[in-house]
Amino acid sequence: MIEKLLHNIAQTLDEKNIPYMIIGGQAVLLYGSPRLTRDIDITLGVDTDKFLLITRICRELGLNILPENPEDFVKETKVLPTDEPESKMRVDFIFSFTPYETQAIQRAQKVLINNYPVKFTSCEDLIIHKMIAARAIDIEDVKKILIKNKNSIDIEYIKRWLIEFNQIPEHKGILEKFEILLSL
Numbered sequence: 611m612i613e614k615l616l617h618n619i620a621q622t623l624d625e626k627n628i629p630y631m632i633i634g635g636q637a638v639l640l641y642g643s644p645r646l647t648r649d650i651d652i653t654l655g656v657d658t659d660k661f662l663l664i665t666r667i668c669r670e671l672g673l674n675i676l677p678e679n680p681e682d683f684v685k686e687t688k689v690l691p692t693d694e695p696e697s698k699m700r701v702d703f704i705f706s707f708t709p710y711e712t713q714a715i716q717r718a719q720k721v722l723i724n725n726y727p728v729k730f731t732s733c734e735d736l737i738i739h740k741m742i743a744a745r746a747i748d749i750e751d752v753k754k755i756l757i758k759n760k761n762s763i764d765i766e767y768i769k770r771w772l773i774e775f776n777q778i779p780e781h782k783g784i785l786e787k788f789e790i791l792l793s794l
Contacts, residue, residue, distance in 0.1 A: 631730060633653050634651030635651070642754040649699065652703050652704065655711070710771060718731055736755065740752045
């Protein structure tokens with residue numbers, strides 16, 4: 611069920627020339643260890659000026675748009691939450707526009723799902739996303755991803771971006787927290 615949904619979303623976004631990458635729990639399943647996740651998080655390589663196009667894509671995919679006033683919700687949060695009625699799987703479309711997100715989407719890795727190449731965030735960018743989110747589950751995810759992939763991860767790439775994010779007040783100390791996780 612999830613594989614079919616991922617395939618359909620990826621194919622539709624590709625057909626509409628919308629850059630994207632799968633992040634969050636679905637990417638953790640790829641690079642980390644199995645865990646329960648009931649959603650699909652997708653970073654889009656477009657800003658909120660493409661809101662109407664994304665809502666049309668959602669309707670084409672048969673996804674229910676969840677907020678009562680979706681345009682206002684997206685303007686405030688940069689996220690369009692939807693769900694797939696049959697599976698009740700939540701699908702969050704995250705609008706992006708920063709240089710980091712643009713580069714991360716370009717670095718996305720193609721994974722064949724139902725014989726279709728679905729673009730997942732790179733392992734390094736998943737770690738960066740998880741360090742930024744910094745919830746307890748995100749830190750656990752980073753630990754497991756590091757254990758499983760430590761010899762193949764570009765640590766310097768991660769550190770370069772964490773140095774950038776460390777300059778933002780709400781992410782102060784992010785590099786030091788990552789260094790601690792590396793030493794475990």
